[in-house]
Amino acid sequence: MADLLLSHGLILAVLLFGAGLLVVLSRRNLMYILMGIEIMLNATGLVFVLGGARWGQPDGQVLFILVLTVAAAEVAVGLALVLQMYRQRETIDADAMRELRE
Amino acid sequence: MTVLLALIPALPLAGFAILALAGGVLPRRGIGTVAVGAVLLSALAAAICVIPMLGGGQGVTTVDLWHWVVVPGLKADMALRLDALSAVMIGVITGVGLLIHIYSATFMAEEHGYRRYFAYLNLFTASMLILVLADNLLMLYMGWELVGLCSYLLIGFGYEAPDNGRAARKAFVVTRVGDAAMAVGLFLLVAQFGTLNIAAIMDQAQLQWAAGQPLAIAVTLLLLAGAVGKSAQLPLQTWLPDAMAGPTPVSALIHAATMVTAGVYLIARTHSLYELAPPVQTLVAIIGAATLLLSAFSALAQRDIKRILAYSTISQIGYMFLALGVGAYSAALFHFMTHAFFKALLFLAAGVVIMALDDEHDIFRMGDLRRRLPGAFWGFLAGGASLAALPLITAGFYSKDLILSDAFRSQAGSGWLWAAGVLGAFLTSIYIFRPLFIAFGGEAKTTPQRRATRPELFAIAVLSVLSVIGGLVEIPSALGGYHGFSAFLHATLPAVPVAGETALGEGTLMLISAAVVLAGLGVAWWRFGTGAAVEHDNALLRLWGEGWGFDRVYDLFLVKPYVWLARIDRRDVVDLPYTLIAAAARTLHRGLSATQTGRLRWYAASIAGGAVIIIAIGVL
Numbered sequence: 168m169a170d171l172l173l174s175h176g177l178i179l180a181v182l183l184f185g186a187g188l189l190v191v192l193s194r195r196n197l198m199y200i201l202m203g204i205e206i207m208l209n210a211t212g213l214v215f216v217l218g219g220a221r222w223g224q225p226d227g228q229v230l231f232i233l234v235l236t237v238a239a240a241e242v243a244v245g246l247a248l249v250l251q252m253y254r255q256r257e258t259i260d261a262d263a264m265r266e267l268r269e
Numbered sequence: 270m271t272v273l274l275a276l277i278p279a280l281p282l283a284g285f286a287i288l289a290l291a292g293g294v295l296p297r298r299g300i301g302t303v304a305v306g307a308v309l310l311s312a313l314a315a316a317i318c319v320i321p322m323l324g325g326g327q328g329v330t331t332v333d334l335w336h337w338v339v340v341p342g343l344k345a346d347m348a349l350r351l352d353a354l355s356a357v358m359i360g361v362i363t364g365v366g367l368l369i370h371i372y373s374a375t376f377m378a379e380e381h382g383y384r385r386y387f388a389y390l391n392l393f394t395a396s397m398l399i400l401v402l403a404d405n406l407l408m409l410y411m412g413w414e415l416v417g418l419c420s421y422l423l424i425g426f427g428y429e430a431p432d433n434g435r436a437a438r439k440a441f442v443v444t445r446v447g448d449a450a451m452a453v454g455l456f457l458l459v460a461q462f463g464t465l466n467i468a469a470i471m472d473q474a475q476l477q478w479a480a481g482q483p484l485a486i487a488v489t490l491l492l493l494a495g496a497v498g499k500s501a502q503l504p505l506q507t508w509l510p511d512a513m514a515g516p517t518p519v520s521a522l523i524h525a526a527t528m529v530t531a532g533v534y535l536i537a538r539t540h541s542l543y544e545l546a547p548p549v550q551t552l553v554a555i556i557g558a559a560t561l562l563l564s565a566f567s568a569l570a571q572r573d574i575k576r577i578l579a580y581s582t583i584s585q586i587g588y589m590f591l592a593l594g595v596g597a598y599s600a601a602l603f604h605f606m607t608h609a610f611f612k613a614l615l616f617l618a619a620g621v622v623i624m625a626l627d628d629e630h631d632i633f634r635m636g637d638l639r640r641r642l643p644g645a646f647w648g649f650l651a652g653g654a655s656l657a658a659l660p661l662i663t664a665g666f667y668s669k670d671l672i673l674s675d676a677f678r679s680q681a682g683s684g685w686l687w688a689a690g691v692l693g694a695f696l697t698s699i700y701i702f703r704p705l706f707i708a709f710g711g712e713a714k715t716t717p718q719r720r721a722t723r724p725e726l727f728a729i730a731v732l733s734v735l736s737v738i739g740g741l742v743e744i745p746s747a748l749g750g751y752h753g754f755s756a757f758l759h760a761t762l763p764a765v766p767v768a769g770e771t772a773l774g775e776g777t778l779m780l781i782s783a784a785v786v787l788a789g790l791g792v793a794w795w796r797f798g799t800g801a802a803v804e805h806d807n808a809l810l811r812l813w814g815e816g817w818g819f820d821r822v823y824d825l826f827l828v829k830p831y832v833w834l835a836r837i838d839r840r841d842v843v844d845l846p847y848t849l850i851a852a853a854a855r856t857l858h859r860g861l862s863a864t865q866t867g868r869l870r871w872y873a874a875s876i877a878g879g880a881v882i883i884i885a886i887g888v889l
Contacts, residue, residue, distance in 0.1 A: 191870070192874050262870070
């Protein structure tokens with residue numbers, strides 16, 4: 168029973184992660200990219216929770232809380248950067264920001 | 270005494286150091302004072318050292334300064350040695366050098382490289398003194414290379430004009446050919462005797478070597494190559510006419526009076542070796558005779574007053590080589606001394622003329638300078654008469670006559686060598702009176718812009734007097750006989766090995782050479798002195814004018830192939846592997862930097878792709 172839960176949960180995590188990655192790779196809008204990263208982080212968080220439940224360890228929960236914190240910080244910084252970018256460039260297209268090439 | 274001896278080369282060296290390091294803060298007068306003062310003090314020190322020797326040339330002063338090179342198999346000291354031979358040399362170098370420094374002080378006043386000029390000139394004087402005072406051949410070689418360097422720097426003094434730089438390079442490279450051979454000769458001597466001390470080598474060579482031994486011949490040939498390069502003798506004479514690109518006082522000091530006679534000094538200094546190699550000594554005489562004739566013909570066909578004098582210098586050094594070749598060392602040194610006087614004088618007088626006519630070198634565009642530049646005229650006349658060896662009244666007569674009679678009467682001499690010398694004397698008389706009649710006589714063509722200054726006239730006057738009376742230190746037996754000069758040198762150099770009875774006596778020989786000189790004067794008067802000077806032009810004169818085509822042959826067989834090879838190798842064939850490595854690195858760099866697109870999503874995709882690949886490798 169526990170193994171069935173784990174395998175179904177992992178399939179869900181992979182689907183979530185793939186969906187996030189697809190968003191990051193395919194969208195040019197920085198807001199979408201940030202959301203894609205958010206989804207990928209939640210997919211990893213789900214894996215930690217599943218692992219914790221399967222082996223009855225508290226570590227999974229602890230790590231999930233860590234991931235949650237990181238995600239919150241990332242969103243805060245990321246949104247601030249996007250806001251600044253929009254003020255300066257009047258666009259939030261990721262492909263328009265290529266000054267750092269080479 | 271020993272301190273004074275060390276001061277002789279040290280003072281001009283100090284002058285050089287002051288001018289090079291602190292000359293920037295000195296005013297123009299100060300620069301001249303330092304340079305002339307250094308040579309003046311050096312000349313005084315030389316006089317104090319030499320005068321006590323005048324009695325009979327006895328007495329050798331040596332001073333050991335410090336150990337220079339001490340390695341197994343070779344020990345060379347910084348040591349100076351003053352004997353009769355070097356006494357003659359330092360007398361001429363400091364004396365004539367001082368006069369030319371005085372002359373330069375005003376002559377070069379308009380030049381913007383005033384400090385550089387005097388720094389080089391002082392360095393040259395110091396190097397030349399080191400060369401002649403050196404007690405071992407290594408130190409001599411150091412002085413030898415230093416004077417070559419100074420010659421290069423001073424020929425290229427006006428380096429803004431590319432031609433001057435080319436002439437300087439030519440002089441440097443051509444003399445270097447001889448110097449390389451000379452270095453090999455020194456290596457052979459070290460390998461053989463384990464020392465480069467001149468006196469020790471001479472002693473041991475006489476003990477260990479049989480006359481005509483191959484090794485003796487090899488060493489003397491190699492040293493001769495060095496001497497030939499430095500003294501502009503056949504076949505390395507081509508650099509000297511081009512060296513006239515330098516300032517005129519430089520031509521007077523370096524390319525007439527002192528440096529170019531270093532080869533004569535070297536052979537006289539190592540005469541014991543040459544006596545052990547009779548074929549080489551004969552070769553020296555033949556080179557001298559051939560050179561004096563070829564360049565006398567060349568001098569006949571020049572239009573440039575300085576090139577006439579340059580070819581004349583080559584020719585007169587040919588006389589010195591002729592004398593060395595027949596064993597008449599003191600005659601060679603005697604001619605070296607008088608030549609230093611009259612040739613320096615000719616150059617200084619020509620310098621005044623060239624400067625006054627706004628850098629005009631062509632004698633056919635000069636005229637009537639006798640009235641317009643009397644100082645230069647009398648100087649040139651005294652120098653020219655002495656060069657032509659006008660009988661009895663000039664110094665050149667006594668020295669040239671001594672060489673000619675020794676060439677005839679020495680055991681090593683022959684009638685042919687004497688005949689070459691006499692023909693050369695005839696040509697000398699023509700080629701030096703030609704510019705005298707054309708430039709100083711005839712009709713005025715230009716107006717002098719500048720008069721000679723007092724220091725210039727002073728130098729010219731002193732040298733004029735020396736050119737006239739300087740020969741009285743050695744008077745042939747047929748005219749009463751006074752052998753002060755050769756007696757002085759006999760302490761160091763052996764006397765001429767005179768063959769017992771000769772077909773012609775000393776007096777007859779003298780009459781013949783005197784008659785030949787006067788005949789030359791007559792020919793010059795007939796061709797150039799009467800009426801307007803006519804320029805002649807035919808194939809033979811053109812051949813003589815370009816120095817018998819030596820330059821063209823060397824250009825074709827040496828310079829052109831070398832330049833061709835250099836052009837092929839412009840991309841540096843040897844460096845190819847290293848340039849390939851660099852090219853590969855550059856290609857990789859270009860490939861990698863192409864991945865830095867600046868597109869955020871590309872980076873994300875490659876991170877994801879990379880992670881997938883690594884995980885796949887880990888799982889499988």
